[in-house]
Amino acid sequence: MTHNAYDSIVIGGGSAGMAFATAAAKLGARILVIERAELGGTCVNRGCVPKKILWSAGQIARTTRAAAAQNIATKTVIDYQALIAKRDAHIADIRDIYAGNLDDAGVALLRGQAAIIDARTVDVGDTTYTANQIILACGGRPAEMNIPGAALLSNSNDVLGWTTRPDRITIIGGGYIGCEFAAIFHALGSDVTLIHNGPHLLDTFPKNLALHVQNGLASSGIRIRTEDGVTAVKQTGTSLGYTCASGLTDTADAVVAAAGRTPNIDQLGQFAETLVVADTGALAISDQFETSQPGVYAIGDIADRLPLTPVATADGTALAHMLYGNGAEAVDLDLVATTTFVYPPAAFVGETSIETLRSGDLTPLAQNVLSDVDHNEAFYQINAERDILRGAAIAAHGAEDIIAMAAALIAAKAPVTSLTKATPVHPSFAEEYFTEQPRRRR
Ligand SMILES: Cc1cc2nc3c(=O)[nH]c(=O)nc-3n(C[C@H](O)[C@H](O)[C@H](O)COP(=O)(O)OP(=O)(O)OC[C@H]3O[C@@H](n4cnc5c(N)ncnc54)[C@H](O)[C@@H]3O)c2cc1C
Numbered sequence: 001m002t003h004n005a006y007d008s009i010v011i012g013g014g015s016a017g018m019a020f021a022t023a024a025a026k027l028g029a030r031i032l033v034i035e036r037a038e039l040g041g042t043c044v045n046r047g048c049v050p051k052k053i054l055w056s057a058g059q060i061a062r063t064t065r066a067a068a069a070q071n072i073a074t075k076t077v078i079d080y081q082a083l084i085a086k087r088d089a090h091i092a093d094i095r096d097i098y099a100g101n102l103d104d105a106g107v108a109l110l111r112g113q114a115a116i117i118d119a120r121t122v123d124v125g126d127t128t129y130t131a132n133q134i135i136l137a138c139g140g141r142p143a144e145m146n147i148p149g150a151a152l153l154s155n156s157n158d159v160l161g162w163t164t165r166p167d168r169i170t171i172i173g174g175g176y177i178g179c180e181f182a183a184i185f186h187a188l189g190s191d192v193t194l195i196h197n198g199p200h201l202l203d204t205f206p207k208n209l210a211l212h213v214q215n216g217l218a219s220s221g222i223r224i225r226t227e228d229g230v231t232a233v234k235q236t237g238t239s240l241g242y243t244c245a246s247g248l249t250d251t252a253d254a255v256v257a258a259a260g261r262t263p264n265i266d267q268l269g270q271f272a273e274t275l276v277v278a279d280t281g282a283l284a285i286s287d288q289f290e291t292s293q294p295g296v297y298a299i300g301d302i303a304d305r306l307p308l309t310p311v312a313t314a315d316g317t318a319l320a321h322m323l324y325g326n327g328a329e330a331v332d333l334d335l336v337a338t339t340t341f342v343y344p345p346a347a348f349v350g351e352t353s354i355e356t357l358r359s360g361d362l363t364p365l366a367q368n369v370l371s372d373v374d375h376n377e378a379f380y381q382i383n384a385e386r387d388i389l390r391g392a393a394i395a396a397h398g399a400e401d402i403i404a405m406a407a408a409l410i411a412a413k414a415p416v417t418s419l420t421k422a423t424p425v426h427p428s429f430a431e432e433y434f435t436e437q438p439r440r441r442r
């Protein structure tokens with residue numbers, strides 16, 4: 001049977017697909033979304049949302065532990081099962097809201113695994129659907145590791161599905177996911193080892209910020225092994241035994257692979273093999289999100305952009321306006337703020353390898369009374385070019401919010417002097433770099 005009632009077929013109901021579909025439908029287009037699993041995709045079900053809820057619980061555990069160490073509170077132990085139940089109920093609500101949003105916008109939703117037949121045709125099971133454009137918003141999945149015993153490894157999907165917390169966890173890969181899981185599970189009470197193949201963690205972050213995070217994780221009690229990797233895993237009684245390239249052997253209750261992600265291009269049928277792939281492994285696209293096949297577009301993690309939710313969402317919305325509205329521009333990747341949710345969170349935006357106006361480690365006055373027993377110092381770096389703000393890196397409580405303000409100043413090409421014109425709050429972290437830094441420079 002063939003259905004031909006659509007302007008665009010969207011494969012994938014995650015952040016990118018949802019944003020495109022609702023925006024395009026509101027512009028009057030007839031849209032079909034095909035989703036094989038839960039609406040909301042990675043971010044809602046297996047990424048940002050469940051992770052940030054665990055991170056928040058870890059924050060509570062750390063703060064109360066610090067307060068208990070200073071004899072001003074009793075220690076709090078997080079009930080992991082209750083936390084997971086509450087988290088999953090919250091996620092189910094988000095999925096319902098997403099289904100309602102599609103319905104309200106008049107988007108048709110089909111559950112199933114889609115395969116592209118040609119630039120206008122998609123099959124789901126025995127049924128064929130055609131449209132003027134096909135939008136690939138299929139996201140990615142955890143990269144598999146090709147080592148003996150790989151089947152014993154957990155990936156980020158498994159970790160965020162855990163209903164009990166392992167006591168001893170080893171994590172392979174010191175990128176966003178590895179650092180976040182290490183910080184969160186250590187905060188919740190697990191013994192954590194983090195093994196990374198590069199010279200330092202977070203190799204896509206400004207080096208000073210990455211080293212600050214690494215020192216913080218290490219001084220909180222996480223064992224970090226750089227320039228190493230896991231070469232084999234095996235079952236050893238009730239634990240897992242593993243061997244490293246360096247020759248080290250150890251055991252853990254869970255060994256987690258956090259060694260990158262693979263775009264879901266290979267699950268779309270033979271036609272997808274004709275699409276040109278960029279060096280990153282994601283689909284090469286034009287400024288208008290078109291792949292190498294005219295009429296086939298790619299947005300979100302499957303496209304060669306930045307694999308972050310706000311980029312997926314903004315690109316989805318932009319493509320809808322390009323195809324059905326008055327046009328739009330893709331977001332400027334140089335102005336995307338990003339954060340790794342460790343303690344405190346570490347964020348950066350813009351150009352951080354040019355002239356550093358000032359940078360340093362701080363123990364903010366505002367936090368002294370309740371500073372954690374382990375490492376909890378803040379870090380900041382402000383970069384400028386010819387007295388125009390160009391970049392910022394911050395590790396501090398609230399960095400994920402502060403960095404958005406820095407991004408706005410940088411987008412506005414604000415002069416460095418704008419930092420001194422406004423007066424920040426006291427006591428606060430902001431006063432340390434908003435006020436003192438430019439004044440000291442003069
Ligand atoms: C553990 C973790 C934590 C993260 N934390 C953050 C964070 O804090 N902040 C941030 O900005 N980003 C974070 N990310 C990244 C963020 O989740 C992704 O960038 C974002 O979800 C990408 O959205 P997407 O729509 O491109 O893909 P997805 O959300 O993966 O959606 C793709 C959808 O397509 C469906 N699909 C795939 N193939 C087919 C097919 N053939 N047929 C039908 N359906 C198909 C999938 O089931 C899926 O639902 C995190 C990622 C992970 C893994």
Ligand SMILES: NC(=O)c1ccc[n+]([C@@H]2O[C@H](COP(=O)([O-])OP(=O)(O)OC[C@H]3O[C@@H](n4cnc5c(N)ncnc54)[C@H](O)[C@@H]3O)[C@@H](O)[C@H]2O)c1
Nearest residue numbers: 173174175176177178196197229258259260261307339340
């Ligand atoms: N807070 C956030 O915004 C957030 C959180 C999680 C994920 N994400 C997104 O998801 C993407 C994927 O995250 P990720 O952490 O899986 O990937 P990543 O690419 O950020 O980090 C993976 C790291 O693992 C290391 N590695 C690879 N193979 C290894 C091996 N065999 N042994 C030891 N180390 C190895 C790599 O050097 C790399 O630094 C990120 O790039 C990011 O865009 C964002």
